[in-house]
Amino acid sequence: MNVLVIGGAGYIGSHCVRQLQAAGHKPVVLDNLVKGHRASVPEDVTFHEVDLGDAATVSKILKKENIDIVMHFAAFIEVGESMQDPLKHYENNVAKTVSLLKAMREAGVNKFVFSSSCTVLGEEAKPPFTENMPLRPISAYGQTKADVEVILHYCTKAYGMSAAIFRYFNASGAAEGGMIGEDHSPESHLIPIAIQVALGQREKMMVFGNDYPTPDGTCLRDYVHVDDLSRAHIAAFPLLEEEGKLLTYNLGTGTPASVLEIIKTVEDVSGHPVPYDLAPKRAGDVPAAYADSAKAKSELDWTPKYGTIRSIIETAWAWHQSHPKGYEDA
Numbered sequence: 088m089n090v091l092v093i094g095g096a097g098y099i100g101s102h103c104v105r106q107l108q109a110a111g112h113k114p115v116v117l118d119n120l121v122k123g124h125r126a127s128v129p130e131d132v133t134f135h136e137v138d139l140g141d142a143a144t145v146s147k148i149l150k151k152e153n154i155d156i157v158m159h160f161a162a163f164i165e166v167g168e169s170m171q172d173p174l175k176h177y178e179n180n181v182a183k184t185v186s187l188l189k190a191m192r193e194a195g196v197n198k199f200v201f202s203s204s205c206t207v208l209g210e211e212a213k214p215p216f217t218e219n220m221p222l223r224p225i226s227a228y229g230q231t232k233a234d235v236e237v238i239l240h241y242c243t244k245a246y247g248m249s250a251a252i253f254r255y256f257n258a259s260g261a262a263e264g265g266m267i268g269e270d271h272s273p274e275s276h277l278i279p280i281a282i283q284v285a286l287g288q289r290e291k292m293m294v295f296g297n298d299y300p301t302p303d304g305t306c307l308r309d310y311v312h313v314d315d316l317s318r319a320h321i322a323a324f325p326l327l328e329e330e331g332k333l334l335t336y337n338l339g340t341g342t343p344a345s346v347l348e349i350i351k352t353v354e355d356v357s358g359h360p361v362p363y364d365l366a367p368k369r370a371g372d373v374p375a376a377y378a379d380s381a382k383a384k385s386e387l388d389w390t391p392k393y394g395t396i397r398s399i400i401e402t403a404w405a406w407h408q409s410h411p412k413g414y415e416d417a
């Protein structure tokens with residue numbers, strides 16, 4: 088398949104590009120490089136530095152590259168920013184996705200893969216999260232993902248388009264070999280921050296809340312390897328052959344880890360201490376979020392290869408250790 092990977096220079100997109108190549112598909116990357124890194128895209132992959140909201144150029148690329156499937160990873164993901172500047176998130180995550188879908192219609196491309204998030208389910212949902220829970224996001228970011236999910240519901244009904252929606256839990260880890268990995272600016276995610284402390288780039292870190300109703304009082308999350316996420320996306324391709332199909336999958340390992348367990352594992356894997364201070368709870372954090380991925384297992388025959396938090400952190404450590412400044416070192 089010829090696959091246009093929008094946001095293919097980002098964290099999850101760049102891993103997906105390599106998985107697509109390994110599975111015998113032909114990825115083409117479109118990225119505006121606002122958040123993405125050119126160095127994360129392999130030399131032998133066609134790269135278009137274009138904004139996904141530029142419908143005329145996107146449509147031309149879809150035709151010229153003979154694209155069969157569009158995978159869309161390009162989103163602003165910072166929850167705090169989405170609350171301070173919701174229109175920025177709505178414009179990028181919703182308005183530009185509508186523009187992209189229109190460009191696809193214009194070019195006659197009708198298969199779509201969308202990266203959503205478990206945040207669409209909100210704080211009332213009780214884990215493990217299944218796909219049929221109601222959409223109740225509590226942030227503007229989560230709402231933008233929920234909005235696109237609803238838009239896809241109507242588009243698949245109206246236009247015969249087929250779409251697969253993947254709701255990620257905590258995407259983490261890096262490709263084997265340490266050549267590509269996570270490089271966000273600013274970094275807000277737990278594993279890379281703990282690793283930056285282990286590397287001595289930060290003196291210490293903060294643990295946001297230790298009186299949650301969980302075994303050690305810190306939040307439980309479902310950390311799932313980025314290559315496992317990518318493999319699930321590709322496994323859905325055959326199901327998109329049927330017109331008008333809308334598929335939704337929650338992707339996680341189903342085994343949660345606490346913040347303190349993550350810090351301890353980073354210490355074990357790196358061999359360095361990770362000092363921390365206790366800090367107040369972070370607004371919007373739910374005590375526990377983990378996936379019921381039974382649907383992905385049965386319909387896509389998907390099982391995460393990285394089943395333990397240690398195996399995930401080992402890959403993240405290999406990337407950060409060899410690229411302490413991220414893609415600046417690439």
Ligand code: UDP
Binds near residue numbers: 346
């Ligand atoms: N967290 C923390 N200190 C940090 C960053 C994150 O204690 O410096 C906690 C956060 O409160 C949450 C968990 O780690 O309970 C995972 O946070 P992250 O931002 O990585 O992902 P999220 O679950 O918010 O998508």
